[in-house]
Amino acid sequence: MKKLVILGAGTAGTMMANHLQHKLDSSSWEINIIDHRQEHYYQPGFLFLPFRIYEPEDIIKTIREFIPEGVNLINDKADKIDTEGKKVLMQNGDVIHYDILIIATGCNIAPEEVDGMNGKEWGKSVFDFYTFSGALSLRNKLDEWEGGKLVIHITEMPIKCPVAPLEFAFLADSYFKHKNMRDKVEITYVTPLSGAFTKPRATATLGNLLEEKNISQINDFGIKKVDNESKKIIDYEGREVSFDLLVTIPTNKGDALIERSGLGDELNYVPTNKTTLQSLNNPDIFVLGDATNIPASKAGSVTHFEAEILTENIVRFINNEPLKEEFDGHANCFIETGDGKALLIDFNYTHEPVEGAFPFPGVGPLRLMKESRINHMGKLAFRWIYWNMLLKGNHIPFVSTAMQTEGKHF
């Protein structure tokens, strides 16, 4: 019996377990999936939790209910990967051998990377919303906050879901308006980028939206430290921004296990072939989701497209066939813009987001790069699609794995 091991049962690992359970011959392959957690969080919901748009029960389910029968779920933390011996060393001392390993350990926040970030104000006036606990304590803070200077801040790129901080800014504007206290809140958006987003045309559209919503923008801000006494963030050029409430996206890093195993770059991301998803250093290791170093967005939608291609490549690898070099970096993201609207962007390694109709060229019904109510409905529907289709490895109808160029205004 040969063994395939999936490390991590989040978005990516769960999708792979479901895909492979159908594809691999169960008489010759045993599939194992490892995760120390019990809960599967719908992370896009972390954006809505602070504003009470979603409640905790909307975004938490168990890992187990999404792991198909025939796949062995191992509920413990992996400590190290031994690539020579082809085995995973578990924290409890167990050793799990593999013939093929899929790394899907995602990434997480590392506030300790910035001087003073997780100092005495952490959880009092300094918050994150990239973790369940962070989003929840921020919700409790917002419930009672009476206004002042709200600073929304990105520490450094890359981060997962790079549009989430902008969405947070738009939703905050809308939230305070509804609470009749927008005039008591000054919102500032501070980013290490030179504009609102990473791609030129989307940056122009999103920058205009910030301005329209009276959110000021500070660009090219390379943070050096958080001063807990004076409540300021300070950058390497000495620029200072005062806050009463700081909502920051700390540095994102891959799991420490990657570092312990000597498999990562300086942020613990695994060097991966960007078209085949095979590890660059170990042919029997494949990587997908937020754990890779490929130049694509760290997003659930990207992971979904990756999983379809990786499934084929695992089958080809087993049959000694050449791998398909097909992943094009396709990302498809809804961006909440507040007041019940959203916009949609669709892009890949080579094409930046532009205007057009989606998924049917010329028809829609969704509009790319334009705010609309139907896009907002799309964003909310994404939660249902995530739980009921994406995790189970179902193909989303009409949305192709490779990005379409038809119907777009390049």
Place this chain on the structure above:
Amino acid sequence: MQKVISGKTINVNDEGYLTDLTQWDKSLAQAIAQEEGIGELTPKHWDIIHYLQEQFKQEIPLSIRKISKSGVVNIEEFYALFPQGPLKKASKIAGIPKPVSCI
């Protein structure tokens, strides 16, 4: 798009980054540095420029964090040498594409 700078015609993209590193030379780098408000390039600037070009040729993605861990320059110095977006400015002067550390 084409641009004429210090008597040479070069190919650049719409943000002013060279699209062909073979058109790059030291006098061109100095001229771009003037335009970017950096002034006279010092030996330390050149060390960084050469490091960036080496990394680019080996297709290694660049980030401020990586450079500050490279031993070539520390992060404070990097900001002092190329103020306001050091990696973007240094890349432009080095004739390589704008870093895509951010997607």
